[in-house]
Amino acid sequence: MTGEDIYLNALKEALLEMDYDKMKKAAEEAMAAGIDPLKAVTEALSAAMVIIGEKFQSGEYYLPELIVAGDVMKEGMKIIGPYMRGKNKEPGKKFVIAAVEGDNHDIGKNIVGTLLSARGFEVVDLGVDVPARRIVDAVKEQRPVILGLSALLTVTMPKMGEVIQALKEAGLRNSLKVIIGGTSVTPEFARKIGADHSSTDAAEGVEKCVQWASPGKGR
Structure with a gap:
């Protein structure tokens, strides 16, 4: 497992565990380590939300769990979001x-x-x-x-x-x-x-x- 994988897994686990404190710590450490914020969102946070969504679909999770997961993810996005430097807006997009x-x-x-x-x-x-x-x-x-x-x-x-x-x-x-x-x-x-x-x-x-x-x- 690479150093990058360790940070991405920490983000993913924090969301799957729906742990606010772990999410804040994982997001801060990932950004401090220079992890690509796009990767942090797509390969960790979004991937974890897919798993949580599947559990909702199967009946293992209910709406309250989805709401908590969404709030935990927002905690991570508050930290990661400012690092996502958008490209110049392209005409027609x-x-x-x-x-x-x-x-x-x-x-x-x-x-x-x-x-x-x-x-x-x-x-x-x-x-x-x-x-x-x-x-x-x-x-x-x-x-x-x-x-x-x-x-x-x-x-x-x-x-x-x-x-x-x-x-x-x-x-x-x-x-x-x-x-x-x-x-x-x-x-x-x-x-x-x-x-x-x-x-x-x-x-x-x-x-x-x-x-x-x-x-x-x-x-």
Whole structure:
């Protein structure tokens, strides 16, 4: 195991154990040691959240555990975030993201926004519990190449479909890609509501967005 692996594993374990103090210590030590903040987020924190999401899906964890895990991750991101020096924003790489109406969970959304900003995207974050009409208005105003919709709970997932339908009615659907994210989203659900892609892994979702925004790749 390399020195880098030791720091990344410490971050991952702190999140899996949902330990605030361990997270603060692991994040501070990783940044002091010069660990790449992008790696810290994608290979440690995001990877741990995937495992936690799987436990939620299997019924081993419930919503309270997800909320605690999200808060512990935020503790780490407060320390790691300032080290993530974003690239200069590149023309044509605008991304609008929102947690749909009824959903107040923002950790996955925030991770995606942070990672995309570091990859040169201009990120417009509409926040949580965002009605379809406000999302459509933002698409009209901002003209993004990609729209990201987030929903942690299965009861709020249908709101994603309402947003896509509203985009169609406004004549905006064909002007952008739509990616949906959350612990319960599936490719089948994405196809059903007319989204272009679904992801339960922030790092994978970010790579798909980068692919879409690259000239000649995936648009």
